[in-house]
Amino acid sequence: MTTQRLIHSFGRRRGRKLRAGRAALLDTLLPQLGIALPAGEPPVDPRTLFAIAPREVWLEIGFGGGEHLAWQAGRNPDVGLIGCEPYENGVVALLGHVRDRGLANIRIWNDDARPLLGRLAPASIARAFVLFPDPWPKARHHKRRLIQAPFLDALARVLQPGAEFRLASDHADYVEWMLERVPVHPDLTLAARFEARPDDWPETRYEAWSVGEGRRPTYFSFVRR
Numbered sequence: 278m279t280t281q282r283l284i285h286s287f288g289r290r291r292g293r294k295l296r297a298g299r300a301a302l303l304d305t306l307l308p309q310l311g312i313a314l315p316a317g318e319p320p321v322d323p324r325t326l327f328a329i330a331p332r333e334v335w336l337e338i339g340f341g342g343g344e345h346l347a348w349q350a351g352r353n354p355d356v357g358l359i360g361c362e363p364y365e366n367g368v369v370a371l372l373g374h375v376r377d378r379g380l381a382n383i384r385i386w387n388d389d390a391r392p393l394l395g396r397l398a399p400a401s402i403a404r405a406f407v408l409f410p411d412p413w414p415k416a417r418h419h420k421r422r423l424i425q426a427p428f429l430d431a432l433a434r435v436l437q438p439g440a441e442f443r444l445a446s447d448h449a450d451y452v453e454w455m456l457e458r459v460p461v462h463p464d465l466t467l468a469a470r471f472e473a474r475p476d477d478w479p480e481t482r483y484e485a486w487s488v489g490e491g492r493r494p495t496y497f498s499f500v501r502r
């Protein structure tokens with residue numbers, strides 16, 4: 278999956294102007310935590326991206342403000358977490374969590390996750406999260422939805438056998454769309470559908486907003502065969 282051929286699945290890369298202290302995180306902390314994978318090099322074992330020699334690596338795609346990613350990193354210090362997010366204000370929010378909590382097990386891909394998937398070694402990710410991907414509700418925008426067969430192929434390639442893939446949405450039409458695509462993927466099996474999050478699955482910022490609007494999210498756990 279090359280960047281040129283990809284239709285954008287995200288809305289924007291920049292939001293409101295950052296305050297000086299927050300903008301400074303982009304100059305100081307992002308160069309330490311950002312992942313750069315030069316084109317043409319062989320697929321990378323993601324464990325080698327961490328100073329901590331993690332027992333396994335988890336991947337969150339579209340982490341938004343990074344609350345869920347930071348929570349998982351704090352609770353699982355022996356796991357390496359890679360977060361993917363093209364939205365700069367979200368990346369800065371995650372950097373703030375990393376600094377404030379002293380998290381040492383996070384690396385950041387500040388871009389579309391799809392090219393990264395193609396650069397990771399096969400069967401190298403033990404858990405993946407896609408929480409509240411942009412629903413793109415208008416029919417003419419459905420092609421922008423992240424959950425599409427090529428994305429699922431690329432994700433399944435990097436997941437280890439038995440790896441969990443957590444997915445959530447608050448949008449009924451997108452939930453149906455997900456059910457039409459994910460469980461029928463030859464490498465993915467539906468393990469559970471929850472109406473309430475399990476205890477080791479904290480609330481995201483988007484989710485808190487959505488629930489405040491009166492919506493009821495659906496949560497899925499899939500397993501890589």
Ligand SMILES: C[S@@+](CC[C@H](N)C(=O)[O-])C[C@H]1O[C@@H](n2cnc3c(N)ncnc32)[C@H](O)[C@@H]1O
Nearest residue numbers: 286287339340341389390408409411481482483
């Ligand atoms: C509706 S927001 C949800 C954010 C967060 N997961 C939450 O629940 O608060 C969807 C996020 O996915 C990101 N996103 C969309 N397409 C992406 C892609 N191809 N790679 C990485 N992130 C993506 C967007 O930038 C946006 O921040």
